[in-house]
Structure formats: C-alpha cells, structure tokens
Amino acid sequence: MYRIDRFANRISRLTQKSFSELAFRERDHLQEWLVHQPDALGEELLILQKEFDGFDETRERLDLLALDKEGNLVVIENKLDDSGRDVTWQALKYTAYISTLKTGQIVEIYQKYLDRYCEGGSASEKICEFLDVEDLQEAGLNPGNGQRMIFVAAHFRREVTATVMWLISRGIRAQCFRVTPYSHAEELFLDLQQIIPPPEAADYMIGISSKEVEETAAQGTRQRAHELRFQFWALALERLKQDHIALYANVSPSRDHWLNAGSGVRSCPFSMVFSHREARVELSLSRFEAFENKRIFDQLYEHRNEIQEAFGQHLEWRRMDDKKACRIFLAKTFDGYNKEEWPEMAQWLSDHLKALIQAIQTPLRQAGQSLGLPEEGQD
Secondary structure: EEEEEOOOOEEEEEEEEEOOOOOOOOOHHHHHHHOOOOOOOOOOOHHHHHOOOOOOOOOOOOEEEEEEOOEEEEEEOOOOOOOOOOOHHHHHHHHHOOOOOHHHHHHHHHHHHHHHOOOOOHHHHHHHHHHOOOOOOOOOOOOOOOEEEEEEOOOOHHHHHHHHHHHHHHOOOOEEEEEEEEEEEEEEEEEEEEEEHHHHHHHHHHHHHHHHHHHHHHHHHHHHHHHHHHHHHHHHHHHHHOOOOOHHHHOOOOOEEEEEEEOOEEEEEEEEEEEEEEEEEEEEEOOHHHHHHHHHHHHHHHHHHHHHHHOOOEEEEOOHHHHHHHEEEEEEOOOOOHHHHHHHHOOOOHHHHHHHHHHHHHHHHHHHHOOOOOOOOOO
C-alpha cells in the first residue's frame, strides 16, 4: 500500500500494522466498522443483529447476522490478526442454526436490534424497503439452502482457506476477506479485500460448483437406479425360473433397465423392461438392416388378430418408420422404485412374457424363414 503525493509526484509506502499493536479489538472496533459500513464487504447487506445468541440450548454467539438482497441470511465471523483454527466450524454451526429461521423469527430478531441500537422503527418495513418489495409475503426470507458465510480476518490459516474452498466446491456460498490496517504518520487506513473466491473468478467458481453439485446429484441418482435395477432383475429372474420360463435360464441380473433373451431369429430378442414408472414385455425387431425389420413387422402385423387372441390382450404395434427398429409390446404402470411393488411387477412380467413367447415366437420364426434370415446360432 502506498500513499500518493500529488504535489511532489511521489509515492510513499504505508506501514502495515497489526490490530493488536494499534490496540484495536474485534468486538469494539472491527465489528462496529462493519455494522456501520456493511458495503465494505462488496455488496449491500442489512445488519439484522450483532452478537446474536438466539440459539436454543446453547450459549454461543455469532458476530454479525445479516440479510443480502436476495433474502438470504449471511453469517459474518470476524477475527483480528489471525483467523484461528475453528472459525469455519463455528460458522458452519451458526449457519446450521439459522437455516431453520422463519420470516416471523427473522423480523423479531431485527426488531430487537432496532429497538436496542437504532432507537426503534419497524423491522418489517425496513426489510421490505431493503429488498424493494411491497410486503413480507413477497420477500422470501431465508429460502432453502441459500444461507451464506463471510469470514473476515487479517490472516487466514491454511486449514481455513482449504475448508472454505471445499465448501465453495460443494455449492455453499462462502467468502474470505482479508482486512489489514496501515498507518502513515498520524493517519490510519484499512484495506479490506476479498481473497476467496477472487472477485474476478467468483461467478465462474459459483457456476462450476453448481455444475459439480448437479453432476454429483445426477451421479448419485444413476448409481441408485443401477443398484435398484440389479436387485429387481435378480428377483424377476428367480420368478421366471420358478415359473419354468427357460428362455432366460442363462441370463444374469444387470444394471440396465432391460433384459434380453433370444427369440430364435437373430437380433429380434424378447425383452423385459423395468423403469421408474412401468414394466414392459416386448419383441424388439432390431436387425442391422431397417428393411428387414419392417418386412418382419409387416408379416406379423398381418396376423395381429390371431397373435393378440393367443396373447389374450391388445398389444402395442410400433412400426416406427423414422427409425430402424420396430417394437411390439405391452406395458403396465408401476412404481418401479417402490420395492413393495416388486413381487407384483415380477409376476406380471413372468406371466406376460410367457404369453408373448407362446403367441408370437412361431409366427416370428415363420416370418424370418420366409425372408431367408438365419436363425440364432446359424451362420
């Protein structure tokens, strides 16, 4: 930090100081500076309370509780010359505590602050004015997981900065501001800089962390779906074995949402499908050449009445002219992720797969033979 002398056209270095050597105290000085100049933290904030201790069954106090322009609560923890080891743990506890505060409680907290430190006034009106809304119904105070943390200190230990960076990577909004006092002759100066995340990279990091959180959530959803499918197919295959459906005798459980078994015509398998919302049995005509699939489908479709009579129900016939494959299937709605419905789903698949095989396997082989297609196992 340098002081500019316009007249001499020179700069002179300011002397960096510590708060302790200047006899400044955290609560009496640093905290009061931020209370009366919260935009020193780079944005408009409304201070709701200082030394807030309204946590049930604890005697802990957070330094400053504030509100940002989006209605999010902000925990501000101040330290003087050193951040200490436990500041992130303290802030996390406080943030967890305030995450449950409702609109009425927030207004009450702020009203107590106004009455004690600001000679009163209407907390509701001041909050509405700050958020530029007509009434508290529009305010949306403390929404979801929008709580934030701001750390202010002259020096941050490595374990603190590493933890804050990790929190940011998990989508939690946290900032570190380095505050440094300087002197020049009798004058004192204060430098307050955001160091984490760097201001020029803040939007980028928030975007990256949001993407990572989304990807992590999606990955967790996929993993759960894979595990459920594997468990369901183990149950369903056991059901088929008990019902003497030999077609799937050599098929193992899978993490896929489908299980195939040969029909006798190459690349035209019988399939069982398990999804979140339904179970399905189908014949999939998926040979390499589209015209072969359409010709097999057309021959089967000519005999659809006999096939459906043998099957016992109306089937869905999807020629899908814009695609290479064709499908003939029956589906039923289930909650696939509710394990209590699995026995019924497995039995439904077993019953209808058996009926589909009996109704369509012979006409399918006849259609394949008429087109000169090799059967499975033949070159």
